[in-house]
Structure formats: structure tokens, C-alpha cells
Amino acid sequence: MSTAPNSRSFLKRYGWVLAGLLIAALVVVFLAPAASSDPDGLDRVAEDKEFVEKGKDPAYEWLPDYTIPGVDNEWLSVVLAGLIGVGIVFGATLALGAAVRASRRART
Numbered sequence: 001m002s003t004a005p006n007s008r009s010f011l012k013r014y015g016w017v018l019a020g021l022l023i024a025a026l027v028v029v030f031l032a033p034a035a036s037s038d039p040d041g042l043d044r045v046a047e048d049k050e051f052v053e054k055g056k057d058p059a060y061e062w063l064p065d066y067t068i069p070g071v072d073n074e075w076l077s078v079v080l081a082g083l084i085g086v087g088i089v090f091g092a093t094l095a096l097g098a099a100v101r102a103s104r105r106a107r108t
Contacts, residue, residue: 021090028082033075
């Protein structure tokens with residue numbers, strides 16, 4: 001006899017989600033501070049082809065250079081910015097999943 005999906009415990013239903021979130025957070029904590037400070041590919045090409053001066057600065061930077069303004073500890077600032085990024089992607093994924101589920105329920 002099988003149980004209904006909603007009768008399973010929270011960890012049995014969402015354990016894989018929590019594990020993925022934990023892994024992403026650990027990657028940020030341990031690897032984000034070790035990221036290269038060299039320019040990324042697009043910046044490098046702009047420098048090599050000498051058109052970097054033609055670029056415009058963004059009107060607003062929410063997390064400039066993957067840091068948190070006002071946090072003086074560089075390691076902590078990068079880690080917090082990374083964790084905020086993980087949270088944004090996680091939230092967007094949950095919202096997309098909820099929208100897909102709602103759409104499927106509406107069709108049936």
C-alpha cells in the first residue's frame with residue numbers, strides 16, 4: 001500500500017532540494033573567495049581589441065563586483081554576495097516550479 005505524496009514527511013518530500021541548496025551554499029563559501037580577479041572573457045576581449053573605453057557603466061549596480069557595499073571584510077562580502085545570488089536563483093526556481101504546477105493543475 002502506497003501513501004499519498006502529501007502524507008510524506010517534509011524531509012522525504014524536499015530533502016533533495018535542501019541537499020542541493022546546502023551544496024550550492026558550500027560551493028559559495030569555499031570556492032567563491034578563490035575566484036580569479038582577472039577580467040572575464042568579455043572584459044578581456046574588450047581590453048585586447050581596445051574598445052573597453054567605449055563601454056558604459058551600468059545605471060545601478062546591486063552587487064558591484066560580487067561584493068556587498070559597506071562590508072569591509074572582503075571574504076565575507078564575496079561570500080554574502082554569493083549566498084544572496086544562490087537565494088535569488090533558488091527563489092526564482094521555486095516560483096517557476098509553482099507556476100508550472102499551477103498551470104498543470106488548471107489544465108486538468
